[in-house]
Amino acid sequence: MQALIAAMEQPLPPALASWLQDRNSLTLRLKTQCRQFDVQRLAEGRELALDSGPGWHVGDPLWQREVLLLLDGVPWVYALTEVPLATLAAGDIDFPSLGERPLGELLFTNDRLSRGELHLTRHDHKSRAGRVALQLGQNFSEPLWGRSRQFTLSGRPLRVNEIFLPAAEQALKAGLD
Numbered sequence: 001m002q003a004l005i006a007a008m009e010q011p012l013p014p015a016l017a018s019w020l021q022d023r024n025s026l027t028l029r030l031k032t033q034c035r036q037f038d039v040q041r042l043a044e045g046r047e048l049a050l051d052s053g054p055g056w057h058v059g060d061p062l063w064q065r066e067v068l069l070l071l072d073g074v075p076w077v078y079a080l081t082e083v084p085l086a087t088l089a090a091g092d093i094d095f096p097s098l099g100e101r102p103l104g105e106l107l108f109t110n111d112r113l114s115r116g117e118l119h120l121t122r123h124d125h126k127s128r129a130g131r132v133a134l135q136l137g138q139n140f141s142e143p144l145w146g147r148s149r150q151f152t153l154s155g156r157p158l159r160v161n162e163i164f165l166p167a168a169e170q171a172l173k174a175g176l177d
Contacts, residue, residue, distance in 0.1 A: 010122070013145065015172035016164055020120055020147050026077065026162055027069070027104030033171075034071035039100045042066040042132070046085075054116070054150040054157035055084050063088045063095055068132070068165075069102070075136055076168035078129045078146075079103075080161045087156035103160065107151060116150035121161070129163035138166040145169075 012020060022029060031037045043066040049056050056062060062082050069077040081103055083095055093106055107113055122143035123129040129144055146163030 012120075013169060013173075015169050015175075016145050019164065019168075019172070020145055021118065023115070023118060025104045025108040027102040028108070030069055030071060030076065036070075036072050037102075038070040038073075039102050040068040040070055040075070041100065042068060044096070049082065053082055053084075053159050054152075055086075056082075056157075061085055065095065065098070065103070066128070068136075069162075071168075071171075074167050074171075075138070075165055076171070078132050078163045078165060080128070081158065082161070083158045084156065087153060087158050090154060090156055092153045092156075107160070110153065112154045114152045116152070119148045121146045121148050121163070123163055129165075133165050136165070136167075140166045 019026070019029070027037075043064070045063065046061055047064045049058055049060045049062050052058055062084055064083070065081045067079050068075040069079060081095070088095055092112055093110065095103075098106075122145055124143045125131070125134065127144075129146065130140075133140060133144060144163050144165065146161060148159060148161045150157055150159050
């Protein structure tokens with residue numbers, strides 16, 4: 001995921017503070033902000049881990065899914081799900097068949113799931129999330145804020161990383177004014 005900062009060194013932006021710290025499903029909360037919620041897959045498949053995670057090391061094979069969460073057609077969140085192959089093989093969730101369905105709906109309704117702590121992250125222009133934001137024409141001067149959380153599904157780990165894109169912060173900031 002290449003997070004720039006493990007974040008609490010800087011104050012949270014007021015528009016994003018409650019969103020970053022919300023322990024519930026981001027998908028469900030995002031759906032309250034729009035008429036049309038969509039998931040756009042950017043990439044999906046087996047990749048080598050760029051960072052260590054719960055149950056894996058740099059270079060270990062993982063199944064990864066990169067998506068954008070769109071509200072009324074506007075990309076608000078870049079999300080990366082990292083699943084060790086043992087978790088994938090267990091079959092509790094058929095990750096490769098998710099298609100355009102949001103993972104959050106499945107994770108938060110699965111009784112075999114336990115949620116870990118939220119870790120706040122920041123991402124610069126060189127990070128994958130930063131590059132995606134720029135490709136979308138969403139320029140930014142300060143690093144992007146995100147959150148990362150480990151889940152355990154039937155005793156097997158996975159991690160979900162959610163990074164708020166500039167359009168989300170701008171829209172939420174406008175709502176505070």
